[in-house]
Structures are given as C-alpha cells and as structure tokens.
Amino acid sequence: xxxxxxxxxxxxxxxxxxxxxxxxxxxxxxxxxxxxxxxxxxxxxxxxxxxxxxxxxxxxxxxxxxxxx
Numbered sequence: 001x002x003x004x005x006x007x008x009x010x011x012x013x014x015x016x017x018x019x020x021x022x023x024x025x026x027x028x029x030x031x032x033x034x035x036x037x038x039x040x041x042x043x044x045x046x047x048x049x050x051x052x053x054x055x056x057x058x059x060x061x062x063x064x065x066x067x068x069x
C-alpha cells in the first residue's frame with residue numbers, strides 16, 4: 001500500500017505568469033484566510049483557485065467530482 005504522501009501528490013503541472021500586483025493581491029488574500037501560515041507560491045495559487053472553484057460549482061458537482069459542460 002502506498003504511503004499517504006505519495007497518494008496526495010499532484011500530477012498535473014501548471015505554469016502561471018502574473019503581474020507582481022496580481023500576486024500581491026493573492027498573497028494578501030491568502031494571509032487573510034491562513035494567517036501566519038508558511039505558504040509557498042504554488043500553495044497560495046492552488047488553495048485560492050480551489051476555494052474559487054468550489055464557490056461557483058453546484059454542490060452536486062463538488063460531491064460527485066462531475067465536470068461542467
């Protein structure tokens with residue numbers, strides 16, 4: 001059986017280019033949500049993206065992993 005660390009490994013790579021101002025905005029939002037947490041740039045982007053995606057998807061799609069068409 002695989003250990004928990006390898007089971008949670010992300011398998012899709014995404015490269016994001018943004019302005020310094022955009023990143024500063026994301027960093028401020030992350031600090032508001034997770035104060036005093038040590039976060040990497042990728043964890044900030046991934047965490048906020050997931051929160052945004054979950055906030056706009058219908059509850060049934062979130063529960064069942066369905067994709068929107």
